[in-house]
Amino acid sequence: MALTILVDDWQMQCCGDAFAPGGVVSRTLLEADPEDYADVVGSERADEIDFCEEHHGQDEGHALTSAEVVSIVEVHCRYGVPPGATDKVNYPVPRTTVLAPVEKGDGWAKARPGVRFAGYLVTAVVAHRGGELR
Template identity: 40%
Template sequence: MLFGMAIRVWVDDWQMQCCGAAFRIGDEVTWTLVTEKRTDKLTELVGLDIGAPVTHVEEHHGRLPEGAPTTRGVVTAIHAVFGRSEPRPGGEKNVRYPVPGSGRLLWIHEADGWEDESAVGAEHFRGYIVDLDVHR
């Protein structure tokens, strides 16, 4: 249990789009969080200053042992993360990868997994950085 902490959590776009529950600032959520560092691509996209403070990843797709503990907290901030993707030089043209440093954040009030990409230009929606207050 992470009681008595404020943490920053990564929530993948595809996790929300598949079967995640919408949430908004002020909502109490109960999430299964992993602390293994699976945020390398996020850090590459948005930079170390933004990516490094993300200490947890929300997970609900079978990569966890049965009965994995959950964490309950209040959502205090939500940032939608967008970034460009392109084929790698010499790689397959139909396989696209995140472009390092192309990440943009958009502060939002609620998240449902589907964000308007036209709001930030040519970038693709990648997921959310969520501040979670587990003091309560």
């Protein structure tokens, strides 16, 4: 079964291991709500996201999934304070997504003008999930 996984930049930079197409990774995956990622990856690609990777506490009770990486796409977008906001917090700016296929994911990406690295969209084929083969 093929699936699409969103891997946030900070998850990889904190405690992720580098990965590449053809490699098998073992990750804790949480079901993703595509609406949560539409501004980061674009609404069309957000609809493809099945799971997000989790390293930091929300993964309790979730089994590891082993999967072979098929492809990796870097996700970049612009961040800014929304018009009229009073909290001065930066959010992804809709329709500014830049996607770039890459040969490995290590949590760090080459800077691109006008956008910031946000993470990866990883296509993978499940080999083993939570005690049972898929």
